[in-house]
Each structure stands twice: as C-alpha cells, then as structure tokens.
Amino acid sequence: MADNILELKNVNKTYNNSVFGIEDFNLEIPRGAFVTLLGPSGCGKTTLLRMIGGFEIPTSGMILLNGSDIGALPPNKRPINTVFQKYALFPNMNIYDNIAFGLKLKKLPKNEIDEKVKRVLSVVDLEGFEKRKIDTLSGGQQQRVAIARAIVNEPEILLLDEPLGALDYKMRQEMQLELKRMHEELGITFIYVTHDQEEALTMSDMIVVMDDGLIMQCGTPEEIYNHPENAYVADFIGESNIFNGFMTGEHEVTFCGTAFECHADFPVGTKIDAVVRPEDILVVDRGYGNLNGQVESCTFKGSHYETVVTSGKFEFILWTLKSYQKSSEIGLLISKDVIHVMAYDMDKNHYECVINDSFEVVFEDITFRPDITKLFPGTKLSGGVLVGRDGKKLNVAGKKCDVSFDSSDADLSDNPEEGIVSGIIASIIYKGDHYSYTVRSENDWDYYVNDDWLWNIGDRVSVIVPEEKLEYKVL
Amino acid sequence: MELSLKRKYLGIPYLIFLFIFVLLPLFVIFYYALTDGTGHFTLSNFGHFFTNSRAIGTLIYSMVIALITTAICLLLAYPTSYVLSRSGIKGGAAWLIIIVMPMWINFTLRLTALKEILSFIEGNLAFHPFLNTIIGMVYDFLPFMVLPIYNSIEKMDTALLEAAEDLGAGKREVFFKVMLPLSMPGIVSGITMVFLPAMTNYVVLDMLYNSTYIMGSLIGSYFSAFNWNDGAMVSAVLLVLIGLLTWLTGRVSDDADREGARL
Missing domain, CATH: 3.40.50.300 (P-loop containing nucleotide triphosphate hydrolases)
Known part of the structure; x- marks a missing residue:
C-alpha cells in the first residue's frame, strides 16, 4: 500500500x-x-x-x-x-x-x-x-x-x-x-x-x-x-481540437468524415470524442495528409503562429512555426500517436422520472406529458381512468419511467418559457463544427445539448426538445 | 481660476456665521476670563477657579461620571457588536437599527420617558440619584459606542481570524491577540464619541439628579450673580480641557486608524 x-x-x-x-x-x-x-x-x-x-x-x-x-x-x-x-x-x-x-x-x-x-x-x-x-x-x-x-x-x-x-x-x-x-x-x-x-x-x-x-x-x-479522460479535461487543460466521432474498426476511428489510425481499441461503433492538440497537427502539401483544408486566418503569437484551417464544415486550430497565406490550400497530417480517443459521455440525456396521478411523468425540474397509453401498450383512457386490455382499472401512479433524448436533438433558446427546462450554461466545448453545452438547472441537474450557435458561460437558456424526440421507457 | 473664485464666494455666508457665533463669543469668553471687572489684564480668575473647592469638585465629578459611563458603554457595546456582526444571527442589521433607533427620538423626550420609568420602579428618583444618572447617560450614549465598534468588527477580514486559528490559537487567543487589537480603531472612536460629550452633558444630570453639581450650572450660577469674569474663566478652563482631550484621543485614533487602514 x-x-x-x-x-x-x-x-x-x-x-x-x-x-x-x-x-x-x-x-x-x-x-x-x-x-x-x-x-x-x-x-x-x-x-x-x-x-x-x-x-x-x-x-x-x-x-x-x-x-x-x-x-x-x-x-x-x-x-x-x-x-x-x-x-x-x-x-x-x-x-x-x-x-x-x-x-x-x-x-x-x-x-x-x-x-x-x-x-x-x-x-x-x-x-x-x-x-x-x-x-x-x-x-x-x-x-x-x-x-x-x-x-x-x-x-x-x-x-x-x-x-x-x-x-x-x-x-x-x-x-x-x-x-x-x-x-x-x-x-x-x-x-x-x-x-x-x-x-x-x-x-x-x-x-x-x-x-x-x-x-x-x-x-x-x-x-x-x-491522456485526458474526458472532453472536459481536454478542453480545460491547454488548447485542443475536440471532435465527435465513432470507432470504425480495430484501431481505426472516424471523425471529420475521415478515417484515422489510432491506439484506442473501443468496440466498433462506439461514439467517441477525439482530441488533437494544436501543436501536434502537421501541415503538408495538399493531398499528402489525412485531410485537405483551407487556411482561414494566421495570427502571430510570439513563439508560434495560431493558424485556423477549415476542412469542409470542420475547423482546426494549429500551432505552426511558419505563417500561411489566408485561403491557401494545404494538407493536414494527423498521425496515430497524437490522436487521443475518449469514450463520449455527453451523447444522451437520461432522467429517471415518476408517474403521478394525472398520468404526467415528473422529474425534479420537468413535468413531461406523454401519451400515457403508448407507455402501457393496449391500455386506453376512459373518463380519466387508465383501463387495461382486460377492462380493469390500472394504477400506474408512482411507477418509475426513464425519459431520454439525444443531445443533438435538443436546442437552446433565450426565452425561458419556450423549453422544457431552463438553466445556466455551465460549460462549453467546441467540437469543430458545433458546440457541446452543459446546461445546469436550478436544482443542479445537468442537461447536455449540442447547438450550432455560440452562447456564453452563465447565459440563462432554456432547453427545447421536440415532443417526438423524447423517448419514454417504463422501468 | 474664475470658477474657483466663484466657489469661494459660496463660503461667505458660513464665514459670517462662524465669525458672529463662534469666534466672537470665544473672544468674549477669553476677554472676560483674563480681565478683572475694570478691564485690566489679570490671571486671578484662573487662581479663583483652582482654589474654589466646589469648582474643582464639580470638574472631577463630571469626569468620574463620564469615565463610568464610557466604561459601561464599552462593556455593553463590544459583545453586542460582536454578536451582531459575527455570529451570523438572522437580521443582524435589523437588530442594529433597533439599538440605534433611540437616536432618532428627541433627546429630552427620551429622558423624560426614562425618568417616568425609573421613578415608577424606584418610587422616588431621589433614592438613587447617582445610579439614575449613570443609567441615563449609558442609555443616551450607547449607540455612539456600538456603531463604530460594530463597523470595525464587521469589516475585519475573516481570513485574519482563521489565520490565527490555523497557526494554533484557541478561541480566547484569537480574540485577545487578533480580534481585539484589530478592533482598536472602533473602540477609540467609540470612546471619543462617548467620553467627551458625557463630560459636559448636563441635561441628564439636570433631569435625573436634580442637582446643580455640574459644570453647566456652576457657570450659570456665576453669571446670574453678574460675576462675568469668574464664569468666563470656568468656561475657558473647560474649553481648554476638552480641546486637550480631543487632541489626545485624536492622536491615539490616528495611530489606530493607520493600523486599521491596513486591514
């Protein structure tokens, strides 16, 4: 010990x-x-x-x-x-x-x-x-x-x-x-x-x-x-490029629409976050790297140039020793050793809820109103009472139910009335083509939302989830 | 330049006031104090005061009452301020207002009320004149002691108390080695605000002691006998004495403030 x-x-x-x-x-x-x-x-x-x-x-x-x-x-x-x-x-x-x-x-x-x-x-x-x-x-x-x-x-x-x-x-x-x-x-x-x-x-x-x-x-x-264990650490410590992706083979990961070799060996199909530090991306001639891109901007930072490159809809930040002309076409080489792959943990929101007397599904922050007959197949509502297939009254109050939705199906709004819950933006991680937000409600619950628009930490927002994207599962 | 000249003119009304009601009377007092009945310079009035046992006795008596009042106010005010500012009791500020509120009520009105209460409890005010005077004085001056002490404890950096504890001090040592020395500026200004007015306050004595054993009425008794010169000398002595005390406490509180400023 x-x-x-x-x-x-x-x-x-x-x-x-x-x-x-x-x-x-x-x-x-x-x-x-x-x-x-x-x-x-x-x-x-x-x-x-x-x-x-x-x-x-x-x-x-x-x-x-x-x-x-x-x-x-x-x-x-x-x-x-x-x-x-x-x-x-x-x-x-x-x-x-x-x-x-x-x-x-x-x-x-x-x-x-x-x-x-x-x-x-x-x-x-x-x-x-x-x-x-x-x-x-x-x-x-x-x-x-x-x-x-x-x-x-x-x-x-x-x-x-x-x-x-x-x-x-x-x-x-x-x-x-x-x-x-x-x-x-x-x-x-x-x-x-x-x-x-x-x-x-x-x-x-x-x-x-x-x-x-x-x-x-x-x-x-x-x-x-x-070797950051999650996107939060990767983002908090140093500069980093973080992208959503998934495993596409043994020691192969795909992000930004491109397959890369990597050291990680999660099962094929696992959703991941890939982290590449800006000093680890090499600039090569067009066609000789893993990706081709176009230089957006190049800023002198003293010890290096901070070069922003777009490849398709994805954005990379590079630290380069040379300066590059804006709009110049270049290739990006990302080697196996510099890709750090982490299991993606902010993919889906899961909340354990309780069904109440009026057939609502209640969580600490939110009250969902699903079609209760869909949760219990074969039942129907008659006169405010849930009736089972056999015609007998069914008591579902107090039953537990899991409600979930994908981070990418949710949106943010600054109108607090609009969404299912409102809270403060607690963290932002840029993922190359979108932002991954953590919205923290007053009761200290976290909601993960992927959104294309930039909000600031501390902004009061509400989380909008379309009715049809909510999934219910009786536990 | 032009503007500053114009601004200066704004001070003229006060300057006139200052001259007529402050400087001129002061001059008159010192003129009478240092002359005899015929207008010749003399120091004999000065001698009269210090050979008159009644005058000296009154002076000492005023000081004793002021000292006791100040001490009791301090003993009451410090724990009160501490509890209000540090113990995290609900509505500390509201309690402070309740303590300070008597200041909003007319001074003589308050004393009249106190007089009624005391005579109800004691039967007759004449039984305990000294005690009544002290009660009246403390009642009157307590808020002036609480406020500065409360402020000095309130603004004290909690980290200093924690640092003392961190370095091994128990609760008692934290209080005597850190908290008390750091609240000195508040204590000194509280003492200044209580002791000096208490020295010359005669309303309380007048109403609760029913006595002429005070500086104010001593002067009055000279004047009513048309002895302007001796009366003026008593005033002058009192004036110089208070000036001296103000200067002394001012120096101490300056030192303390310099320490306090580094809080």
Whole structure:
C-alpha cells in the first residue's frame, strides 16, 4: 500500500440542504507530494481545502490524516497550516511577530523562536526583514511572509489557496519556481488550489481536475495533458481540437468524415470524442495528409503562429512555426500517436422520472406529458381512468419511467418559457463544427445539448426538445 | 481660476456665521476670563477657579461620571457588536437599527420617558440619584459606542481570524491577540464619541439628579450673580480641557486608524 498522508473518504459537503458543494469525494494524497486541485471558480476546490484545514466541517465522510479521522478537529488542533489567498497577515504586527505568532503560542523559548524565524526568512529570501511593517512590503514579499509564517510551524501538510492570484504575471512565474524549490527543500506535502492550468502543470506532482464538486481526472501533469479522460479535461487543460466521432474498426476511428489510425481499441461503433492538440497537427502539401483544408486566418503569437484551417464544415486550430497565406490550400497530417480517443459521455440525456396521478411523468425540474397509453401498450383512457386490455382499472401512479433524448436533438433558446427546462450554461466545448453545452438547472441537474450557435458561460437558456424526440421507457 | 473664485464666494455666508457665533463669543469668553471687572489684564480668575473647592469638585465629578459611563458603554457595546456582526444571527442589521433607533427620538423626550420609568420602579428618583444618572447617560450614549465598534468588527477580514486559528490559537487567543487589537480603531472612536460629550452633558444630570453639581450650572450660577469674569474663566478652563482631550484621543485614533487602514 502506498504511503498516503491524507485520505478523503466519501466526503460530502452540502450548503443549506440544496446545491451540492462536494459530492462523495474520494482522494488519496501521497506523503511529500505537491498536489494541485485545479478547476474553475465554484468547482468546490476551495471548499475542499477549507475542510482539510478545518475551517469547514464535512457534512459526512472522513478525512484521514496518517490514518486517523481529523474531520471534526478545529484548525488549531491540526498539524496543517494554510497560506491564505490574500495572505491574511496581521496588520498590527511586524514581520517577526507575524512569523513568530504560532511559535509564541507553543510557548517556545525566545532564542529558539529567534533562530527559527531567522531560518525561515532565509528560506523565503527575506533575510533581515524582521522589524519591517507589513504595509511596507510588496505583494510578492507579503506572499513570502505568509509562506514563512505557515512553514515555520513545521506542519505535516501546507495548504495554499490560490496564493499567486494577486501577483502580476512575471512575479507569478518566479514564485511558481520558488514554491517548487521550497517544496523540494522542505519535504512537506503541499496541497495547492488554483484555477490556472499553467501553474498546475508547472509545479505539481499530481493534479486533481475538478468540476461541480466532482473529480474529473486525477493524475500527473503529463497524464492529464496527454491522456485526458474526458472532453472536459481536454478542453480545460491547454488548447485542443475536440471532435465527435465513432470507432470504425480495430484501431481505426472516424471523425471529420475521415478515417484515422489510432491506439484506442473501443468496440466498433462506439461514439467517441477525439482530441488533437494544436501543436501536434502537421501541415503538408495538399493531398499528402489525412485531410485537405483551407487556411482561414494566421495570427502571430510570439513563439508560434495560431493558424485556423477549415476542412469542409470542420475547423482546426494549429500551432505552426511558419505563417500561411489566408485561403491557401494545404494538407493536414494527423498521425496515430497524437490522436487521443475518449469514450463520449455527453451523447444522451437520461432522467429517471415518476408517474403521478394525472398520468404526467415528473422529474425534479420537468413535468413531461406523454401519451400515457403508448407507455402501457393496449391500455386506453376512459373518463380519466387508465383501463387495461382486460377492462380493469390500472394504477400506474408512482411507477418509475426513464425519459431520454439525444443531445443533438435538443436546442437552446433565450426565452425561458419556450423549453422544457431552463438553466445556466455551465460549460462549453467546441467540437469543430458545433458546440457541446452543459446546461445546469436550478436544482443542479445537468442537461447536455449540442447547438450550432455560440452562447456564453452563465447565459440563462432554456432547453427545447421536440415532443417526438423524447423517448419514454417504463422501468 | 474664475470658477474657483466663484466657489469661494459660496463660503461667505458660513464665514459670517462662524465669525458672529463662534469666534466672537470665544473672544468674549477669553476677554472676560483674563480681565478683572475694570478691564485690566489679570490671571486671578484662573487662581479663583483652582482654589474654589466646589469648582474643582464639580470638574472631577463630571469626569468620574463620564469615565463610568464610557466604561459601561464599552462593556455593553463590544459583545453586542460582536454578536451582531459575527455570529451570523438572522437580521443582524435589523437588530442594529433597533439599538440605534433611540437616536432618532428627541433627546429630552427620551429622558423624560426614562425618568417616568425609573421613578415608577424606584418610587422616588431621589433614592438613587447617582445610579439614575449613570443609567441615563449609558442609555443616551450607547449607540455612539456600538456603531463604530460594530463597523470595525464587521469589516475585519475573516481570513485574519482563521489565520490565527490555523497557526494554533484557541478561541480566547484569537480574540485577545487578533480580534481585539484589530478592533482598536472602533473602540477609540467609540470612546471619543462617548467620553467627551458625557463630560459636559448636563441635561441628564439636570433631569435625573436634580442637582446643580455640574459644570453647566456652576457657570450659570456665576453669571446670574453678574460675576462675568469668574464664569468666563470656568468656561475657558473647560474649553481648554476638552480641546486637550480631543487632541489626545485624536492622536491615539490616528495611530489606530493607520493600523486599521491596513486591514
């Protein structure tokens, strides 16, 4: 068994009994690792960190530190220290007093405190700053003091809550390397929270990609980047071209109307998402690649050109070293090694519903009104009562029923009354010729919709599904 | 340039007001305080004040009442503000309004009501004059202590309290080492707003103590005996004293503000 310093077991955190904060969360953190919780704001990463720090108590589940549950301990009883987002340095104390705060509480002798403060100041490169006031420091220096104040207590785990968010770009890059150096030097387990994928890729031993309180993928930076497990991760980490397609043979996948060789071996006919990174597509002469295309635009980005190529109705983004003339005809070569194939998980929407007294099929968000006699073949409605083949009254209330529809059959509208349900667009993934949307309703249910039009994250939309495209199945 | 000149003219009415009702009376007070009955310069009025045991006694008595009032207000206001701003009770702001609301009612009206209530409870106000005075003062000044303290606790960054806890501080240590020092600006401005007015407030004493043992009526008694010079000297001493106190608390709160600004 691996040596895990921290284990989260079935951790749940709910707020006001409504929307889930964290849902059945399981994670193992190896001793001494630099682990990053990565996700957009509101994905639950900060809540998770606060539970590890002791500022929030999990609704249920266990947080095991070295095998014993610390879930209910207050922060001051945990061998864990935190570097806060806005540093949270005490403004009424100088740097020495800030750093010595924890040591003084432990009632260490003065000379020992002096020595530790001195040593930790040298770790963060602020020798001789003891007597300075907090407000005479720059953001980066305050950051270092915050780190020093935390690590001087020699915690078993250091928690960092977006500590570089307030710094400028150059400073941030410097601090990333600095933090990595400190991690190696101190040998403490770091748990780092950020929404910045570059930070995560640069520093981490292990990245946990989160969305909506769930783990989307957990792995090394290389695994996350090169082998994303789903379109969400592929889209969130780095730039990518993602296309819908399906398996058409052993180690053969078809997308954009073209068959490609690939390493994946899902059964023939499986719907998939294919991911190709923009730096992995090669430009060749027309006719020599897998596809032919036309250059739409070519933009200089410093280290490369971002070239947009259309092939039929599909759009590719390429990072090229050369610039290409707009409208020039080129070939695109996509080799077996750079195609990453993932099982497609946003194909169909399934909802488990209950039939009520008035023959409606009810889900938390929606009430469907199917022709009830079609659900139970051979029955008919007479005088508001469902009658079976044998002429007897049939009681169907409370029976469960699965309602489903294809993502591609649904449409979006900005008129909230128009569709079967309304919600907020929670994610967008571009699929070359259409967008794949996740619409999240007020009750926190997700609806997958493929739409040709571009909406924005946060737009309030309603999901339109034509009556005839809804499929009902009595369970 | 032209505009700024025109704007300056807008200040003229106030300037006239300032001159007639503030500067001129001040000048008159100091003139009388530093002259004898014939208009010659003298410091003897000053000597009169400090050799008059009744005048000194009244001064000290006013200070004691103001001190006790301030202390009780502080002891009541801090926990109240803490609960309202930090405990997450429902409608904290509404509770604050209820506490502050007496300020919207006329001052003497409020005291008259309090007087009725107290005499109903105690039978006769004369039984506990000192207690009544303190109750009246605290009742009057409490909102001025609650508001600044509430604000300073309210705007405090919760992360600072969490940081203290994170570094190993228990609830008591969080309070004494972080929360209390950081709410100092609020405490200082609360003290300023209660102590100084309490020093010179004579309405409360007048209504609840039925006594002339106060600075205001001391001055009045000199004036009604046409002793303008001694009366003016008492006013002048009081003025200088309050000026001094204002300056002192101002300095302390400046320091505290500078700390508070970094919150």
